[in-house]
Amino acid sequence: LxxxxxxxxxxxxxxxxxxxxxxxxxxxxxxxxxxxxxxxxxxxxxxxxxxxxxxxxxxxxxxxxxxxxxxxxxxxxxxxxxxxxxxxxxxxxxxxxxxxxxxxxxxxxxxxxxxxxxxxxxxxxxxxxxxxxxxxxxxxxxxxxxxxxxxxxxxxxxxxxxxxxxxxxxxxxxxxxxxxxxxxxxxxxxxxxxxxxxxxxxxxxxxxxxxxxxxxxxxxxxxxxxxxxxxxxxxxxxxxxxxxxxxxxxxxxxxxxxxxxxxxxxxxxxxxxxxxxxxxxxxxxxxxxxxxxxxxxxxxxxxxxxxxxxxxxxxxxxxxxxxxxxxxxxxTNSSLVVGKAPQDYYLSRVGINDTNSLYKLVGDYMAPTWQKPAPANPLYAIMNSGGLRYDIFAGDVTLDAAFQATPFNNKLILVPDVPFSAIKNFARNMEEYEKTIAFHRRGDGSTCTATLGYVTTDDLSATNPGDDTLHCAISNVKNPNYAVYSPRVLPCAPLDQKWDLIFVDYIEKDVKAVL
Incomplete structure (x- = not known):
């Protein structure tokens, strides 16, 4: 050093x-x-x-x-x-x-x-x-x-x-x-x-x-x-x-x-x-x-x-x-196995619609279960990106790994009978994001033989690399503020059609502003 x-x-x-x-x-x-x-x-x-x-x-x-x-x-x-x-x-x-x-x-x-x-x-x-x-x-x-x-x-x-x-x-x-x-x-x-x-x-x-x-x-x-x-x-x-x-x-x-x-x-x-x-x-x-x-x-x-x-x-x-x-x-039963992941699911290594995206996993499979009992209205669910905090890796998922992925004690809020016109406001934000999605950095695992990790760019790195250990860079994607949403693609529907809107309480102020 x-x-x-x-x-x-x-x-x-x-x-x-x-x-x-x-x-x-x-x-x-x-x-x-x-x-x-x-x-x-x-x-x-x-x-x-x-x-x-x-x-x-x-x-x-x-x-x-x-x-x-x-x-x-x-x-x-x-x-x-x-x-x-x-x-x-x-x-x-x-x-x-x-x-x-x-x-x-x-x-x-x-x-x-x-x-x-x-x-x-x-x-x-x-x-x-x-x-x-x-x-x-x-x-x-x-x-x-x-x-x-x-x-x-x-x-x-x-x-x-x-x-x-x-x-x-x-x-x-x-x-x-x-x-x-x-x-x-x-x-x-x-x-x-x-x-x-x-x-x-x-x-x-x-x-x-x-x-x-x-x-x-x-x-x-x-x-x-x-x-x-x-x-x-x-x-x-x-x-x-x-x-x-x-x-x-x-x-x-x-x-x-x-x-x-x-x-x-x-x-x-x-x-x-x-x-x-x-x-x-x-x-x-x-x-x-x-x-x-x-x-x-x-x-x-x-x-x-x-x-x-x-x-x-x-x-x-x-x-x-x-x-x-x-x-x-x-x-805390940290090593208790509570599930099994068939593959890796990432927060920022891939885009939010990639099959390896944890955001997509939650949006596609978890979010639809938030509406109980069986609904009369169509469901739109949304969650802030920060509600998920860490990757899930293939294999046994321990209780600690589950907490690392989502550690917060959030509550779910349901707003019934929301006009489809308001639902489209949320979806429009996601659509605009998809048009402008950009990678901050893409890792090149094909030519790098070091361990995966951080490759840091800072005010000294042009002439003096700061990472103590050489890494192969991990792809890093800029995600939107609300990367969990379901359904991923909205159907064509009358603007006055009634939907149920579900979201985590952490973003209640933002949701109210849109409504």
Whole structure:
């Protein structure tokens, strides 16, 4: 790894993936969270030997994604992630921020406010830039309440670096539970508490947050997201050249971006597939990065150990974490086989009308069953693309794999007697998408002999590839917002014909807007 004077490891969008994942990905993301935590401890020891700094940052969304975190019927788990958060708490993070998946429901908001944030003793930072977040004592009383975590953390690294750290979340989030109050980053950076904190002596600013680095989705937009841009400009008004290290998330992408003078950002993908490494000189004049596949051979390689040697069980902490993870897997019945897939079904490797599309599978076979009992009206069903989260691979489908594919506790809403003219509005959006569908990238498996995985394009990749392991690129298709719909082709029908419209409650506001 390209070590320097200031070094960083980061994660984001863990989404309950503490037990590793193999799937059909040849095991390159198979390390569990105990392996990761022991790797971090060894890396911090290595940094101390080198006489350099190493900081660990997480950028939110630790909830929603696997049966270990989401099976709230399991013993000991009445709230999402109750079984997995104890393992995450044992990793030696220096800065953590909240994600939108920590804010949808009041039970999780209360969990984060009263259990998660206090357990990090000032390192869980949410009352900064993007949103001001306040958990209300009563949902009807927004004037009272207590902060979720700290506004700012000011600390000194092991090598004497004075650090000021803030934590954010994207300010367009509008689906938070009633027990939380949000303010915009663009407003918060103008407050006296923020300028006072920025005015204190600092050698480094760490900005961690659940915000994409770029203003537009993908790896090519040159503009910073509005939240990061506001934060960086506010800091630069007081500290023109002090290095700024930005750690983002939410878009589930590997990415690195030049964010301004001596300001650099990195994002570590999703689901504990990626551990991001970034390094820079003390003056911020030089920077580099790597995206590590989350597996034990990769960790061991960078620790100078036998690549095939076990890692998690080499320390007392690692063994404790293994017990926590094993218990979570056992009580949630994660390995229970609940079905068998005849083939692979993908979210983004193929178009939504491809026979290997998970969206098509759900639209063709699941959606028609949502209308019970047998209907008098024709059915139109629609679901947002984000309701499906992970591929299903050929072979046995475990309960964990099923939760990974669709982890949310959504309800189905039926609107009877909708005129066919309104139904056509939904279908028209799909038809327009089909005319403009485009691949972001097509993998070429015929000539590539490496493992399937990410081939990352970022602000340094033209001359300095960032992926730590060589991969064969996987095709990546841009999907519409509503990729699950049924029927796929509407019949010719009178505009006043009555239909039944069924959708998941997550998109209720959007559906009402169309109706």
């Amino acid at each position: 390209p070590w320097s004077e200031l070094n960083f490891l980061s994660t984001t969008d863990i989404h309950g993936f503490v037990n590793g994942q193999g799937g059909n990905m040849q095991g390159q993301y198979s390390a569990n969270f105990a392996d990761f935590a022991v790797f971090v401890d060894n890396m911090k020891a290595k940094a101390a030997e080198k006489g350099v700094e190493l900081f660990l940052i997480d950028c939110g969304d630790q909830h929603d994604g696997t049966v270990l975190s989401d099976n709230i019927k399991a013993p000991g788990q009445s709230v999402d992630a109750q079984l997995t958060l104890p393992a995450i708490r044992m990793a030696d993070y220096d800065v953590l921020s909240i994600g939108n998946h920590e804010m949808y429901t009041n039970d999780i908001i209360d969990q984060v406010t009263n259990e998660v944030a206090p357990s990090w003793k000032g390192r869980y930072i949410t009352l900064s830039l993007k949103f001001q977040i306040v958990a209300c004592l009563a949902s009807s009383d927004t004037a009272t309440g207590k902060p979720v975590g700290a506004k700012v953390r000011q600390f000194v690294g092991t090598q004497g670096t004075k650090v000021t750290a803030f934590g954010f979340v994207f300010q367009t989030f509008n689906q938070a539970g009633s027990n939380i109050k949000l303010t915009n980053v663009t407003d918060e950076v103008k407050q006296s508490w923020f300028t006072d904190a920025v005015s204190q002596p600092a050698d480094l600013f760490i900005l961690g947050g659940h915000i994409a680095l770029r203003n537009q989705f993908g790896n090519t937009d040159k503009a910073n997201s509005i939240e990061w841009d506001a934060a960086i400009k506010a800091i630069r008004a007081i500290n023109p050249t002090t290095p700024i290290a930005v750690f983002g998330g939410h878009y589930h992408l590997r990415d690195f971006k030049n964010m301004g003078v001596n300001a650099y950002g990195i994002s570590a993908g999703r689901y504990m597939e990626t551990v991001a490494f970034m390094s820079m000189t003390k003056d911020g004049s030089k920077v580099d990065r790597r995206y590590l596949d989350a597996n034990v051979p990769t960790y061991n390689f960078h620790l100078g150990r036998d690549e095939n040697a076990p890692l998690a069980n080499t320390t007392e902490k690692g063994n404790m974490m293994l017990k926590i993870i094993a218990n979570a897997a056992a009580v």
